Amino acid sequence: MPQADIRKLSAKMRHGEIFTVECPSCAILKHVTSRWGVLVALLEGTHRFSDLRRKVGGVSEKMLAQTLQYLEKDGSINRVSHPVVVPHVGYSPTPLGVGVGKQLEALTDRIETNLPKIMKVQQKR
Amino acid sequence: MPQADIRKLSAKMRHGEIFTVECPSCAILKHVTSRWGVLVALLEGTHRFSDLRRKVGGVSEKMLAQTLQYLEKDGSINRVSHPVVVPHVGYSPTPLGVGVGKQLEALTDRIETNLPKIMKVQQKR
Numbered sequence: 001m002p003q004a005d006i007r008k009l010s011a012k013m014r015h016g017e018i019f020t021v022e023c024p025s026c027a028i029l030k031h032v033t034s035r036w037g038v039l040v041a042l043l044e045g046t047h048r049f050s051d052l053r054r055k056v057g058g059v060s061e062k063m064l065a066q067t068l069q070y071l072e073k074d075g076s077i078n079r080v081s082h083p084v085v086v087p088h089v090g091y092s093p094t095p096l097g098v099g100v101g102k103q104l105e106a107l108t109d110r111i112e113t114n115l116p117k118i119m120k121v122q123q124k125r
Numbered sequence: 126m127p128q129a130d131i132r133k134l135s136a137k138m139r140h141g142e143i144f145t146v147e148c149p150s151c152a153i154l155k156h157v158t159s160r161w162g163v164l165v166a167l168l169e170g171t172h173r174f175s176d177l178r179r180k181v182g183g184v185s186e187k188m189l190a191q192t193l194q195y196l197e198k199d200g201s202i203n204r205v206s207h208p209v210v211v212p213h214v215g216y217s218p219t220p221l222g223v224g225v226g227k228q229l230e231a232l233t234d235r236i237e238t239n240l241p242k243i244m245k246v247q248q249k250r
Contacts, residue, residue, distance in 0.1 A: 008230075008233075008237060009233040009234055009236060009237035010167050010230040010233045010234055011236075012230070024240060024243075024244065025233065025236050025237050025240055027190065028240075029158075029232070029236055030160070031157035032236075033163075035155070038154065038158075042135050043155075053155075053237060059150050073246075073247055074243055074246070074247070075239075075242065075243045075246035075247070096239050096242065096243070097148050099193045099235055099239070100232070100235060100236065103228070103231050103232040103235050104134040104135070104232060105133075105229040106228050106231065107154070107157075107225070107232060108134040108135045108150065108154055109132075109133050109134055109135055109152050109158055110224055110225060110228050111134060111150050111154055111157075111225065112133060112134035112135075112150050114200075114221050114224070115149060115150055115153075117200065117221065118149075118153060118199055118221070119149065121198075121199070121200035122198055122199070122200070125232060
């Protein structure tokens with residue numbers, strides 16, 4: 001196996017090198033693929049907290065705040081304060097967040113495209 | 126927005142149409158991005174249960190069985206019985222599973238590639 005391949009997370013996972021040691025990438029993967037993380041990661045542009053709560057249907061205030069905190073800590077989203085007369089905070093994806101969002105989009109859309117096939121398999125069982 | 130875009134899962138998620146209704150695609154996304162699901166989805170070729178338990182480091186017998194059951198139900202993996210003298214069962218990805226695995230690989234590798242940058246952001250906070 002070439003050296004470059006060993007360093008790839010997917011290759012490491014395949015070779016069982018993950019979860020036996022501390023894995024920062026796995027934590028980040030967990031954040032962006034979490035129930036609410038995936039929804040936030042797919043959003044484009046800048047949103048206020050209240051706007052996000054409406055868009056990410058069903059999320060509690062606490063869970064959204066926690067998700068935003070994780071994603072901000074990972075460098076996937078930026079939190080910008082606007083010190084205007086009524087101060088407010090806007091959240092927008094960083095270039096890294098945009099890239100991860102695009103990969104997530106490809107994954108979710110592949111699942112959606114195959115959904116009729118999947119449903120047929122499930123009905124057969 | 127064009128009609129085709131509305132049908133995409135990522136577009137639906139962006140427009141807050143998810144989780145307010147039953148979403149079969151979301152369930153499948155949850156299975157493949159679960160802690161153990163992602164590891165099984167990344168594997169190539171055919172594996173026996175005992176082989177998988179070794180490769181997916183840290184998984185319990187119960188959790189691996191449950192993960193395989195989900196992925197089989199979604200049509201991501203095939204479970205094939207070999208009725209030889211010592212009967213055994215092999216698990217291998219279906220063409221759908223291979224496709225989803227490739228998308229997951231792109232996502233995990235993007236995270237891994239950006240890890241040094243992410244770590245730098247995290248240290249600054």
